[in-house]
Amino acid sequence: MRYLPLTDTDRSAMLARVGAATIDDLFVDVPEAARLDGPIRGLPMHASEMAVERHMTRLAAKNMAAGSVPFFLGAGAYRHHVPATVDHIIQRGEFLTAYTPYQPEIAQGTLQMLFEFQTQVARLYGCAVANASMYDGSTACWEAVSMAARITRRKRVVLSGALHPHYAEVVRTMAKFTEDEIADALPTVQPEPDHAGLIGRIDETTSCVVVQYPDILGRISNLAEIAEAAHARGALLIVVNTEPVALGAIQSPGELGADIVVGEGQSLGVGLQFGGPYLGLFAVRDPKHVRQMPGRLCGETVDATGKRGFVLTLSTREQHIRREKATSNICTNSGLCALAFSVHMTLLGEAGLRQLAALNHARACHAADRLAQVPGVTLVNQTFFNEFTLKVGRNGRELVRELADRGILAGVSLARLYPGVANLDDGLLVAVTETTTPEDIETLASALEELLA
Amino acid sequence: MNAPNASGWKPEMTPDDGGAPATSTGNRALMLEEPLIFEIGQAETTGVDFPAFDPPATSRLGGLGRTSPIGLVGLSEPQTVRHYTRLSRQNYAIDLGLFPLGSCTMKHNPRLNEKMARLPGFADIHPMQPASTVQGALEVMNELAHWLIELTGMHGVAMSPKAGAHGELCGILCIRAALEARGDAREVVLVPESAHGTNPATAAFAGYRVEDIPATPEGRVDVAALKARLGPDVAAVMITNPNTCGLFERDFREIADAVHAAGGFVYCDGANFNAIVGKVRPGDLGVDAMHINLHKTFSTPHGGGGPGSGPVVLSEALSPFGPLPFTARTADGVVHLVEEDNAAEYDHVQAFGRMTAFHGQMGMFTRALTYILSHGADGLKQVAEDAVLNANYVLRSLEDLLEAPFAASGPCMHEALFSDNGLPDGLSTLDIAKGLIDEGYHPMTVYFPLVVHGAMLVEPTETESKASLDQFIGAFRHVAERARAGDMALKQAPVYAPRRRLDETQAARKPVLAWQDRGD
Numbered sequence: 001m002r003y004l005p006l007t008d009t010d011r012s013a014m015l016a017r018v019g020a021a022t023i024d025d026l027f028v029d030v031p032e033a034a035r036l037d038g039p040i041r042g043l044p045m046h047a048s049e050m051a052v053e054r055h056m057t058r059l060a061a062k063n064m065a066a067g068s069v070p071f072f073l074g075a076g077a078y079r080h081h082v083p084a085t086v087d088h089i090i091q092r093g094e095f096l097t098a099y100t101p102y103q104p105e106i107a108q109g110t111l112q113m114l115f116e117f118q119t120q121v122a123r124l125y126g127c128a129v130a131n132a133s134m135y136d137g138s139t140a141c142w143e144a145v146s147m148a149a150r151i152t153r154r155k156r157v158v159l160s161g162a163l164h165p166h167y168a169e170v171v172r173t174m175a176k177f178t179e180d181e182i183a184d185a186l187p188t189v190q191p192e193p194d195h196a197g198l199i200g201r202i203d204e205t206t207s208c209v210v211v212q213y214p215d216i217l218g219r220i221s222n223l224a225e226i227a228e229a230a231h232a233r234g235a236l237l238i239v240v241n242t243e244p245v246a247l248g249a250i251q252s253p254g255e256l257g258a259d260i261v262v263g264e265g266q267s268l269g270v271g272l273q274f275g276g277p278y279l280g281l282f283a284v285r286d287p288k289h290v291r292q293m294p295g296r297l298c299g300e301t302v303d304a305t306g307k308r309g310f311v312l313t314l315s316t317r318e319q320h321i322r323r324e325k326a327t328s329n330i331c332t333n334s335g336l337c338a339l340a341f342s343v344h345m346t347l348l349g350e351a352g353l354r355q356l357a358a359l360n361h362a363r364a365c366h367a368a369d370r371l372a373q374v375p376g377v378t379l380v381n382q383t384f385f386n387e388f389t390l391k392v393g394r395n396g397r398e399l400v401r402e403l404a405d406r407g408i409l410a411g412v413s414l415a416r417l418y419p420g421v422a423n424l425d426d427g428l429l430v431a432v433t434e435t436t437t438p439e440d441i442e443t444l445a446s447a448l449e450e451l452l453a
Numbered sequence: 454m455n456a457p458n459a460s461g462w463k464p465e466m467t468p469d470d471g472g473a474p475a476t477s478t479g480n481r482a483l484m485l486e487e488p489l490i491f492e493i494g495q496a497e498t499t500g501v502d503f504p505a506f507d508p509p510a511t512s513r514l515g516g517l518g519r520t521s522p523i524g525l526v527g528l529s530e531p532q533t534v535r536h537y538t539r540l541s542r543q544n545y546a547i548d549l550g551l552f553p554l555g556s557c558t559m560k561h562n563p564r565l566n567e568k569m570a571r572l573p574g575f576a577d578i579h580p581m582q583p584a585s586t587v588q589g590a591l592e593v594m595n596e597l598a599h600w601l602i603e604l605t606g607m608h609g610v611a612m613s614p615k616a617g618a619h620g621e622l623c624g625i626l627c628i629r630a631a632l633e634a635r636g637d638a639r640e641v642v643l644v645p646e647s648a649h650g651t652n653p654a655t656a657a658f659a660g661y662r663v664e665d666i667p668a669t670p671e672g673r674v675d676v677a678a679l680k681a682r683l684g685p686d687v688a689a690v691m692i693t694n695p696n697t698c699g700l701f702e703r704d705f706r707e708i709a710d711a712v713h714a715a716g717g718f719v720y721c722d723g724a725n726f727n728a729i730v731g732k733v734r735p736g737d738l739g740v741d742a743m744h745i746n747l748h749k750t751f752s753t754p755h756g757g758g759g760p761g762s763g764p765v766v767l768s769e770a771l772s773p774f775g776p777l778p779f780t781a782r783t784a785d786g787v788v789h790l791v792e793e794d795n796a797a798e799y800d801h802v803q804a805f806g807r808m809t810a811f812h813g814q815m816g817m818f819t820r821a822l823t824y825i826l827s828h829g830a831d832g833l834k835q836v837a838e839d840a841v842l843n844a845n846y847v848l849r850s851l852e853d854l855l856e857a858p859f860a861a862s863g864p865c866m867h868e869a870l871f872s873d874n875g876l877p878d879g880l881s882t883l884d885i886a887k888g889l890i891d892e893g894y895h896p897m898t899v900y901f902p903l904v905v906h907g908a909m910l911v912e913p914t915e916t917e918s919k920a921s922l923d924q925f926i927g928a929f930r931h932v933a934e935r936a937r938a939g940d941m942a943l944k945q946a947p948v949y950a951p952r953r954r955l956d957e958t959q960a961a962r963k964p965v966l967a968w969q970d971r972g973d
Contacts (some may be wrong), residue, residue, distance in 0.1 A: 001832050003561055005918035006839050014919060018845045018864075023838045026845055026864040027732060029701040034737045039830035041603055046829035049565050056823055060574025062589030064582065073579040076810055083501055085530055087571075090756075093548030094541035097562050099895065100758040104957075105950035106890055109544035110757035113537070116490050119967040123524040129966045135615035135760070138810035166810040173776065173806030177626060177660050220515045250517045264810075274590050275580030275811025276615065277760035290964065296758065301960035304945070304953035313960040324663040326654035331618035336756025343537060346490050349527015352499035354519075358508060365509035383515035404583040412581045419793050434503065 001046055066272060066409060070440035074387040074431025075216070075412040076137065076164050076242040077275065078267045080356075081435050086269045086343045090336055100332065104311040105303075110335065111310035114298040117342040124247050124345075125261040126254025127283035131295040132312075133338040134280030134330055137264030138170040141210065141240050143294040143328055144260045144282065145171055148208035148236045149180060150327060151292055156205040158235075161185035162193045162215035165417050167240060171210070180207070186418065189389065189427055191382040193221055199229040206235040208260075213239050213253055214246055216417075217380060218387035218429065227257025236260060243267055244281070245433075246385040248357030254285045261285070268348075269340030279337035290314070294328030356434060360386040364432040367441045371430065374445055376452035380427070387431040389414070392452065396428040399451060408447055484951060487539040491968045494526030500533050543951040544757070545895045551917055551925050553847075555868040555898040555910025556649070556697055558727050558749035565827065566752065566820035575819050580811035590815065591790050597822045598780035601745060601766055604833070605726075606736025609772030610780050611765045613813035617724055620744025620763025621655040621691075623776060623808055627742055627767060628689045628718045629659055630774040630805045637716065639688035645674040646904045647696040649722050661688060668904050672698035672859035672870075676708060683715040693722035694738075695729065695866035697902035698859050699844065699910070709739025718742065718771070726750045727914075728841055728867035731834035741768040747814070751821035762817035773803045778812050839915035840867040843922060847911050850926045854933050858905050867914070873907030877939040882907040887954065888932035890947035894925060 006014075011023070020026055027035070039045075047055075066079050073079070090096060094109060101107030101114075114132040121130035134140045145157050157180050159168050168184055175182050183201050188194045193215055202209055209230045214220045223239060230237045239253035241263035247253075253261040265279035266272075282295060290297070291314065299313035348356060364386040371390060372379040380389040392399055396413030403410040414427030432441070479486045512518060528536060545552075552559030570576060578587055598610045611627070614620035625642070632639055642656035645666040653663045666682065667675045674692065690712050694702045702708070709719045721735050721743040727750040729735075735743050747753055747762040767775055779791040779801055791799045828836060841864070848869035852860045856874040859865070873882040886896030886909075898910040911929075913922055935943055947953065 001828070001835060003563055003827070003916055004832070004835055004839055005916065005921075006842070010919040011839075011842060014842055014846045018842070018849050020845070020864070023842060026838075026841050027701075029703045029863050030729070030733050031703065031706060034706065034733050036732055036734060036834075040600075040731060040833065043600065043603070043825070043830040043833075046832040047826055049827070052565065052823055052826045053569065055826060056569040056593075056819070057572060057574075059589040059592050060569075060572035062592070063574040063578050064586035065573040065577040066579055066582075067573060067577050071579075073581055075581060077579055077581075079577070079579070083530070085500070085533055089534070089537045089541075091567065092538065092541045094544040094546045095537075095757055096567075096754045097547040097559075098544045098757040099546075099552060099554060099557065099559055099755050103545070103886070103890065103896055104955045105887070105947050105952045106543075106545040106895065107757070108951050109540035109542065112487070112489065112540055112543075113757075115966075115968070119491065120525060122967045132758070135619060136809055136811075139615060139619070139808070164810065166807055169807045170809060173626075173808060176805065177629060178658075179660070220513075220517055222515070222517060247519075248523070249519060250514055251519055251521075252523070255521070256517075271576055272579050273576055274578045274587065274815035276809075276814040277762070277816050278811075290966065297964070297966055299960040300965040301956045303955045307952060309952040309955045311955050311957050311960045313957065313964060313966075324653040324657040326657065329618055329622050329655070329658050331651050332616045332759040332761045334760040335758030336754070337760055339537075339757065343533065345525065346494065346528050346536070347500035347530065347533050348525075349494060349499045350496040350523055350525040352501045352503075352527055353523065353525060355499075355503055356501070359503055359506050361512070361514070362506045362509050365511075365513060368513070381513070383513050383517075385514065401583050401585065404586050409579070409582055409586065416581060 064409065069407050069409055070443045071409045072411045072430045072432065072444060073409055075417060075429050076264060077272055078243055078431060078433055079272055079435050080245065080267050080433050082269055082271060082344060083347050085347060086340050089343050090340050095339055101312060104309065108309060111298050113339055113342055115300060115310050117338045118298060120342060120345045121281050122283050124244060125283040126252025127261055127285045128287040129290050130281065130283035131293055132298050133333045134282055134295050135334060136276065136278035136280045137242055137262065138167045140262040140280035140282045141167045142171050142174045143330065144238045144262045145208060145210065147260065147292050147294060148238060151289065152207040152234060152236060154205050154207035155179065156181045156183065156207060158201045158206050158209045159184035160198055160211040161187045162217060163210055163212045163240060164216050164242060186421060187217060189380055189424060191380060193219055195226060199226060202229055202233050202235055204233055206233060208236045208238050210238045210240060213241055214243065214385050217389040218384040219381055220250060220383040220385060223256040238262065243385065245357050245360055248353040249361055249385060259285055265341045269344035270337050277334060277337055279334045279341055295330045296333050359434045363434065363436055367432045370441055370445050374448045374452065377448060386433055387429060390428045390430060391426050392428050393426055395425050402451055403447055406447055408444055410444055485539045487536060489968055490528060490536060491526055494528045496526055498527040498529060500528055500530040550894060551913065551921055552895045553897045553911045553913055553925065555912040556724060557898065558912060558914060559755060560752055560914040561916035562752055562754040563824065563827065566823045569823045570816045570819040593818055593822055594780060594790055597818050600825050601764060604730055605743060605766045606734030607766035608769040609767045609775055611767065611775035612780055613776060613778055613809050614744065614763040614765055615809055615814060616759065616761035617744055617746040617763045618651045618655060619808065620765045621651060621722065622658060624720050624742035624744055624765045625655055625659040625689065626805055627771045627774045628720065630803065631771055632688055634803060639686050641687050643679065643682060643687060643690045645692055647672065647674065647698050647902060648691055648693045649697060649724060652691045652722055656691060671862040672700050673702055674708065676704045679708060680711050683711055685716060687715060687717045689718045689720050691720040691722060693725065695725045699865040699868040699870050700859060700862055701866055705738045713739065724749060725867060728837055730837050732837045736768065741771050747817045747821045751824045753817045753820045760814060762814035773801060775804060776806060776808045777804050779804060836915050843913040843915060843917055844869050846922055847913055847926060851929060854930055868910055868912035870905060871909040872905050876936050880936045880943060882909055884943040884946065885932050885936055887946040888935065888943045889928060891949045892928035892932060894928060
């Protein structure tokens with residue numbers, strides 16, 4: 001058993017030191033009736049590295065890897081090229097196998113990285129302070145809603161209809177138990193999101209307004225009027241971003257008046273991974289809200305000799321310390337994903353992120369124009385970054401399956417995101433990144449021409 | 454004893470480097486100081502090349518194109534590699550040595566797990582790809598779910614929770630949903646003192662009032678006190694088993710039966726499942742819901758603070774209430790992935806919704822399944838046995854020197870608990886912890902569990918050899934002897950770490966949470 005260093009000789013010697021005749025003497029407190037005597041039902045005996053690798057590789061081969069086909073899925077998870085350096089760094093054992101940095105004297109590597117990460121995220125979001133990461137964008141979104149309720153002491157949450165439906169579902173799920181009232185809607189599949197309708201739902205009991213930027217259909221709209229309306233009624237504006245690369249091309253949520261910005265950081269460094277682990281980003285524009293933030297924070301300080309160093313700080317907010325007075329469900333964070341994000345951001349830098357964003361937008365513009373030429377296809381969006389919505393004149397989910405049978409992963413149908421909503425079922429969300437080639441776009445366009453003819 | 458200082462060797466330089474020359478760089482040979490990226494990077498520097506492209510004739514950014522700089526800096530690829538490699542050398546890690554963190558289970562992380570999780574068929578697939586294109590990934594989820602159900606003796610498993618605390622919340626929400634479904638509004642969750650610190654937070658977050666149940670002097674749940682408190686207002690009891698004192702809750706079945714008789718549910722915090730995997734099935738003890746920290750029991754790397762993964766196994770009574778996506782076994786023994794579209798088909802319409810956007814921590818599922826198959830039925834059982842043997846070996850090797858408050862309560866499970874009782878005034882658990890850093894170890898868990906004053910919780914795990922335990926025990930003894938002898942130099946420890954004790958008060962009083970260009 002290659003991971004277990006004790007030999008039978010060791011075990012005998014150790015049992016003697018412990019004063020036990022057999023190993024089962026150490027399980028004496030386990031009631032006889034509850035002990036498993038035989039082997040675990042159906043589980044084979046231990047297997048060699050070769051044998052396990054063969055089994056797992058066979059399972060992996062049954063999946064259609066995104067990189068092996070023309071690929072256009074987004075809707076909150078995006079395929080970007082990750083430089084080889086990123087995985088090299090995160091596989092260094094001193095990062096990969098380190099613990100949470102509660103002993104700062106021997107965790108400065110992780111802590112300095114988190115401080116740099118916080119600074120990168122705060123700047124990207126146009127905010128004062130970012131935390132050291134959370135589970136993912138959707139849970140960060142709920143934590144932001146919960147934080148807004150604490151700050152405003154109000155219970156009514158206004159969700160934009162153009163918020164990712166899974167994010168809205170996470171908020172609805174949790175609100176059932178915390179008794180926040182949710183006012184939400186379905187998206188309007190129109191060139192412009194329904195700002196007037198959203199603003200009309202804000203009242204004096206509203207704790208926060210949650211909007212997505214760019215929104216679930218890929219549209220980009222000025223949030224300033226929503227921010228103004230929210231602030232006029234004492235509510236906070238929460239902005240959700242699921243594609244951080246977009247912020248290399250468009251104004252930051254903080255600049256447009258967001259109070260709390262949350263998002264999914266998966267795009268940079270983390271990879272698709274069938275949905276997780278991902279990286280929740282969380283930042284506040286006003287530093288006075290820091291003490292209400294969930295999650296870990298890394299702060300600068302000095303050591304006993306005056307050298308600069310970093311520690312986890314303000315941890316009296318955290319649940320393992322506050323116990324029943326805790327205000328968030330966050331215990332751990334996504335430290336290694338934060339490292340991957342931060343290394344990718346460092347490799348890009350200001351110039352690289354802007355160029356990456358410009359490249360994404362250029363490819364997406366080309367794709368939107370080409371796909372809109374397919375008979376039967378209508379481009380919904382007037383604005384977008386790297387993802388847009390097509391109306392395809394038939395059930396998008398079936399169309400996606402048929403395209404998959406042809407080896408094209410064509411996008412996410414609104415029918416999958418909004419099961420059972422009749423007027424959305426012909427919508428198809430198409431995402432285009434720097435990994436999408438002009439040939440991929442042509443392949444999709446040709447296949448659509450055939451299938452929609 | 455193979456203690457590193459057995460020869461009596463003493464370093465020639467004093468801790469304050471009194472005789473050592475200062476270096477102009479602040480570096481010390483292999484220990485290199487590293488500035489922040491913002492101090493060495495530049496806005497125009499980049500470590501990534503892109504293909505040439507034509508900008509679109511018309512931008513579709515809706516007039517919201519960025520007009521101001523973001524404020525980021527970049528490094529070239531060689532600068533990046535050097536920056537993070539230098540930072541990495543300021544971290545302790547399980548790859549460097551024993552990590553005796555009680556309740557945290559820092560065990561060896563097999564590299565095969567990493568390799569398998571990176572296969573493009575797992576790492577490069579989108580959560581919303583058509584099911585026909587991700588059959589292998591769904592098989593991994595189903596296969597792992599099957600073994601989790603089998604190893605715990607439960608009925609269903611909610612795979613999506615993203616971490617242990619998220620799993621706790623999921624389990625308690627399942628309980629609340631089940632109670633609400635039978636029109637039974639209960640208000641209280643009982644949490645024994647020996648439970649994890651996150652348990653009360655979870656119960657409160659789910660809208661319950663939390664009441665503590667005391668521990669007996671021998672470190673277990675006070676069964677009489679618990680039974681006396683049961684009643685129609687108690688929704689659930691949250692128990693950690695093995696508990697945070699390192700002990701198995703002998704009377705678990707009796708407690709569970711009493712809770713069930715009173716109409717409540719039993720939540721078991723599964724953070725310490727690694728101590729009993731293959732030996733005891735929690736379902737047989739009467740558990741209704743239990744999260745499993747995949748990273749602890751099935752060895753996902755901790756990554757400096759995550760990501761974790763906390764699937765929740767559920768009894769038959771709670772299974773209809775698990776969140777989507779959900780994995781459940783049908784009568785034919787097959788395990789299925791249940792989502793919104795097929796929830797009715799699997800009689801799973803009472804799910805309370807989603808706790809996270811997608812399927813959960815797929816990367817961890819791959820690692821955990823790889824680990825389970827590598828160990829097999831015989832290996833998993835050996836894991837628990839060796840973990841328990843190693844912990845008892847540590848307990849019995851130190852109990853003459855350090856107070857071990859529950860040493861007489863029977864064998865410990867996977868972790869050994871000590872306290873600072875008997876140390877001279879002015880020296881405490883923290884000084885022993887920092888002293889261990891100078892000996893080349895990450896300290897044990899300190900000041901937890903709360904039931905023990907000055908607690909020190911040591912969990913060696915099953916991946917430590919006898920030689921490595923002997924060396925650790927020797928180092929621990931050395932530091933403890935210094936403490937008992939009143940060696941106040943321990944207050945200065947660590948002296949050989951990349952940093953001396955850090956001023957945490959200043960960090961909290963005047964928080965500096967992002968880099969600011971100070972213009973100097």
